[in-house]
Amino acid sequence: xxxxxxxxxxxxxxxxxxxxxxxxxxxxxxxxxxxxxxxxxxxxxxxxxxxxxxxxxxxxxxxxxxxxxxxxxxxxxxxxxxxxxxxxxxxxxxxxxxxxxxxxxxxxxxxxx
Amino acid sequence: xxxxxxxxxxxxxxxxxxxxxxxxxxxxxxxxxxxxxxxxxxxxxxxxxxxxxxxxxxxxxxxxxxxxxxxxxxxxxxxxxxxxxxxxxxxxxxxxxxxxxxxxxxxxxxx
Numbered sequence: 001x002x003x004x005x006x007x008x009x010x011x012x013x014x015x016x017x018x019x020x021x022x023x024x025x026x027x028x029x030x031x032x033x034x035x036x037x038x039x040x041x042x043x044x045x046x047x048x049x050x051x052x053x054x055x056x057x058x059x060x061x062x063x064x065x066x067x068x069x070x071x072x073x074x075x076x077x078x079x080x081x082x083x084x085x086x087x088x089x090x091x092x093x094x095x096x097x098x099x100x101x102x103x104x105x106x107x108x109x110x111x112x113x
Numbered sequence: 114x115x116x117x118x119x120x121x122x123x124x125x126x127x128x129x130x131x132x133x134x135x136x137x138x139x140x141x142x143x144x145x146x147x148x149x150x151x152x153x154x155x156x157x158x159x160x161x162x163x164x165x166x167x168x169x170x171x172x173x174x175x176x177x178x179x180x181x182x183x184x185x186x187x188x189x190x191x192x193x194x195x196x197x198x199x200x201x202x203x204x205x206x207x208x209x210x211x212x213x214x215x216x217x218x219x220x221x222x223x224x
Binding site (some may be wrong): 006033040041042043045048056059072091093099101102103104105106107109 | 114117121143145147149154155156157158159162204206211212214215216
């Protein structure tokens with residue numbers, strides 16, 4: 001069974017530029033999560049989707065971050081414009097149900113200069 | 114608001130030792146607790162998931178326990194190996210709410 005796929009693995013951008021990350025969850029997993037992990041900290045949930053609907057986006061900085069999961073499968077997370085403090089690893093995870101075990105992708109390491 | 118604490122932040126032990134990693138949480142009304150491993154530059158690998166009704170889970174050399182009433186979980190690693198070196202994270206969930214993570218314990222096993 002294929003795991004959670006993410007791309008790109010690394011991205012370096014200048015502040016005020018925009019960037020997008022892509023995630024493909026494990027086949028059949030209805031719930032998809034985007035996390036932000038700053039160096040030395042545990043992951044923080046940005047947004048949770050159940051199929052193509054948003055369950056929780058309370059910690060998503062909506063003035064600059066957006067995410068979509070149009071067909072209930074893969075998802076994109078966008079930052080526009082990026083700030084220095086957005087430098088982090090962005091992790092995508094999926095689970096079969098909203099309360100089930102979560103499986104993580106390899107992450108995208110973003111550096112904002 | 115749920116807070117999860119992992120102590121110590123870093124631990125270094127010689128190969129072959131048994132060791133215990135600690136996780137504490139402030140709200141005991143949890144749905145489940147999950148232990149993860151994270152290698153440098155990699156994503157998280159799920160190690161064990163304990164439902165709120167369970168006391169422990171085992172997988173190979175790993176054993177995780179859960180004491181909801183005291184707000185604690187431990188991850189026991191038997192006969193540690195250099196390949197066990199990684200950061201270990203615990204995370205708790207309340208109902209359908211989000212996972213709340215601790216900051217992790219960075220474990221180094223010295224050959």
